[in-house]
Amino acid sequence: MKTVVIGSGSWGTALAQVLVDNGQDCIIWGKNHEEVNEIQNEHTIKKFFPDVQLNPQLQATADLSVVKDADVVLLSVPSIAIEEVCQSILPYLTKKIIVVNTAKGFHPGNNDRMSNVIRDCIPSDKLSSVVSLIGPSHAEEVVLRMLTTICAVSLNEADAMTIQHLFSNNYFRVYRGNDELGSELGVAVKNAIALASGVLAGLGYGDNTKAALITRGLAEMIRFGTAMGGRQETFMGLTGIGDLVVTCTSVHSRNFQAGYQIGKADDAQVFWQNNTKTVEGVRTAKVLYELKEQHQIDMPIVDEIYKVLYEGKKPSVSARDLMLRELKAEL
Ligand SMILES: NC(=O)C1=CN([C@@H]2O[C@H](COP(=O)(O)OP(=O)(O)OC[C@H]3O[C@@H](n4cnc5c(N)ncnc54)[C@H](OP(=O)(O)O)[C@@H]3O)[C@@H](O)[C@H]2O)C=CC1
Ligand SMILES: O=C(CO)COP(=O)(O)O
Secondary structure, eight states, rough: OEEEEEOHHHHHHHHHHHHHHHHHHHHHHHHEEHHHIIIIIIOOOOOTTOOOOOOOOOHHHHHHGGGGOOOOEEEEGGGGGHHHHHHGGGGOSSOOOEEEOOOBBOTTTTTOBHHHHHHSSSOOOOOOOEEEEESSSHHHTTTTTOOOOEEEEOHHHHHHHHHHHHOOOEEEEEEOOOHHHHHHHHHHHHHHHHHHHHHHHHHTEEEEHHHHHHHHHHHHHHHHHTTTTGGGGGGGGGIOOOOOOOOHOTTHHHHHHHHHOOOOOOOOHHHHHHHHSSSSHHHHHHHHHHHHHHOOOOHHHHHHHHHHSSOOHHHHHHHHHHHHHHOOOOO
């Protein structure tokens, strides 16, 4: 079974190395020729992992026709690029493939979630199914083979099982799930909450605040996710609380880091002026704000992170306003 990983970023490289460690036939496609040459010839990718020597069996190419005999195509690009890469691989596909999605966010135009975007682009005669491989998993740790659990979520149980077995090994354990909607919403919502977690840390708050944010953030994720049709128990799993915890607490998280900068400056301008990284939570906060207004869902943390990012509200004022809302029962 041949897998082509689309995207030579940190996550694509780390996941490709899992497959190569498993003895699988796998190659990375990247648009950046320098990155591709570095992976192929030097077995490193210093921009993301400065001190890591990758598995020397890892292969990379800048020739997109490599997808023509793939059985599995894993998309490891940001959510804003998913539609574009689906359109670019389409002319090369000669048979039905499993598409593995790893992006955590929404389509930039219609705000749809990732599996729907992929199904809209790739016709059913070329697509066996979409499997989202998502959960608490920073590339920086997976590339060092640190113990990680993740979930292969699909409406197609057989394909989820195929992906589960393809990737699982003694450091990377893959569970299966079928609540595609709930899981994809869970991993998107957690990015906006992780931004808020970074903001609070940047403002100087400590562990009590982080625990409060994660707990109340989970409550918002469940309210939103179940209102949209997800199953409550999904949010208690790897694609809910699991990914929320890792992203709200890890220095590896770009969402947390972006929030930290904003909190430190007590202003989001610093982010808008300097950011060059993929920070999915920024656009997700806007999508969530619009959806929660439309569906009348109570999401005070999302309200405040939206106001900080898009209305110039000072983070310190947002934190105070969250604390001074009307008192209520917890559950
Ligand atoms: N990094 C991580 O630890 C994890 C990331 N994710 C998710 O995976 C997704 C990708 O993340 P990550 O790898 O970190 O992101 P990156 O920003 O590193 O982008 C990944 C790769 O996609 C390429 N790319 C971007 N736009 C396009 C395009 N239009 N066409 C082709 N290639 C493109 C980038 O190339 P270039 O740099 O040249 O633009 C880069 O090589 C995100 O949704 C993220 O939330 C999920 C779990 C873990
Ligand atoms: O999704 C991730 C970990 O599970 C990566 O998070 P960041 O995009 O914040 O780095």
